[in-house]
Amino acid sequence: MALSRTSSALNSALASGLWLAGRAVAGAAPPLALVDKHSLETVAEVPTASADQIASAVTAGVTEGKPAMASLPLAARRDVLNAASGALAAARDDFASALMIEAGKTADAARGEIDRAVATFRLCADAVGSSRSLEEAGRLGAHPSGAGYEYVRRPFPIGLISAIAPFNFPVNLAVHKIGPAIAAGCPVILKPSPATPATALMLGKILADAGLADVPGSFSILPAHDDDAPLFTSSPGIDCISFTGSPKVGWGIKASAPGAGRTKVVLELGGNAAAIVDAGADVAAATSAIARAGFGQAGQSCISVQNVFLHSSIAPAATDALTTAVAALPRGDPAEPGVVCAPMISPAAAAALADKISDALARPGFSALVGGDRPQQGSNVVSPTLIAAPPSTTDAFDAPLCAEEAFGPVVILHTFDDLDAVFDTINAGPFGLQTGIFTPSLAAAHRAFNKLDMGGVVINDVPTTRMDAMPYGGVKDSGEGFEGPTYAIDEFSVPRLMLINTGSLL
Incomplete structure (x- = not known):
């Protein structure tokens, strides 16, 4: 209704x-x-x-x-x-x-x-x-x-x-x-x-x-x-x-x-929450959850999915699935049931995010898979944006879009082979609220829990997961x-x- x-x-x-x-x-x-x-x-x-x-x-x-x-x-x-x-x-x-x-x-x-x-x-x-x-x-x-x-x-x-x-x-x-x-x-x-x-x-x-x-x-x-x-x-x-x-x-x-x-x-x-999709993970379940968690609320959540790390063995399939899912996200009148994409809180917030997206896309190695635009200047709408990052995480996280809190409808895709290197990349950042990892490996789940400097590590779900009864808080700049x-x-x-x-x- x-x-x-x-x-x-x-x-x-x-x-x-x-x-x-x-x-x-x-x-x-x-x-x-x-x-x-x-x-x-x-x-x-x-x-x-x-x-x-x-x-x-x-x-x-x-x-x-x-x-x-x-x-x-x-x-x-x-x-x-x-x-x-x-x-x-x-x-x-x-x-x-x-x-x-x-x-x-x-x-x-x-x-x-x-x-x-x-x-x-x-x-x-x-x-x-x-x-x-x-x-x-x-x-x-x-x-x-x-x-x-x-x-x-x-x-x-x-x-x-x-x-x-x-x-x-x-x-x-x-x-x-x-x-x-x-x-x-x-x-x-x-x-x-x-x-x-x-x-x-x-x-x-x-x-x-x-x-x-x-x-x-x-x-x-x-x-x-x-x-x-x-x-x-x-x-x-x-x-x-x-x-x-x-x-x-x-x-x-x-x-x-x-x-x-x-x-x-x-x-x-705040945070720039990461979701990791490890080798052998259920790609369909992971990408469906990431698409909703990255763009619901117009991405305006401190645990909205922002950086996604895809293992190289599943990266092509996951990228294709995310591209299709993000392009198909229901848009329209927010009063109607089923609509997912909402406006941002203000034109100023939309302009700040659009500037970060433009800055990233002007850097070598970044490319827009979906969106990347602001449909109308002066509005508070930014199109749901999916971006592929350069292979080097150092280059990727030199961009404010990856390193800072975006707080808007944008998700950046990174590819990896070494899971521990992903943990190091995440830990090197200033935030420590929640990280999610999709993996069939109990050992990998325990490594994530033991190594990630986070307030919470979510196994086989997105970092955006929060039940109101659970303890919720961050470390480092996240609180x-x-x-x-x-x-x-x-x-x-x-x-x-x-x-x-x-x-x-x-």
């Missing part, structure tokens, strides 16, 4: 204003334009927070939200999260229509994101009161000095969370920050991307109705202009910053965080810390020890 380009819930959310300390209030700063990413027309205005309103949200989070959320019973936290999950499921198409408008998602991708966010809320509810690493109890009598002593170690809320969400998954990645904060007993301030602020305000209504309106200072959702963005990361009183976005911005946030480095920072940043509900709850918690002298108890 096609999605509507209107959403009554979206219009209602924009009319209600911001969410400041659990209450709907009018924005005090000039509004942001809500741009339909398909037509590039401004379809509405989004209220935004002033510097004073951001400061008020921090103050409310510290003075009211921290004690109120910490004392909120575990069962009540679970009830809020389950209620939010149910309400989001009931509003699935309203949210999906809003995502199609503000993020340019296809109908299938928009509905898929809402389904994932529904599940993420539910996973957070299921994880309330549990800890994978911070909760334990034991006796210390194994050494004479510990005779008669027992201990309990338990997680406590870290405090006020400042959550900064990206444009590419503006609902589910917001829920990946809000949900664990609620489960951990922390108040949270969400700053959505200025490119996709509207669905965050819709989430605010769901959180308020789920019960958080009755918890003072529990949450704020504040679209804001870029000039005021530093207030979300530098204001005293913020105990933890959870940021998803570019490496440049993320590491800059960490360097300037308040508290002389004592403020915890969790970073989920630090982990997302995934139970893992993020631990990130938003601090352990505390109670040591008990049992000999003196009545």
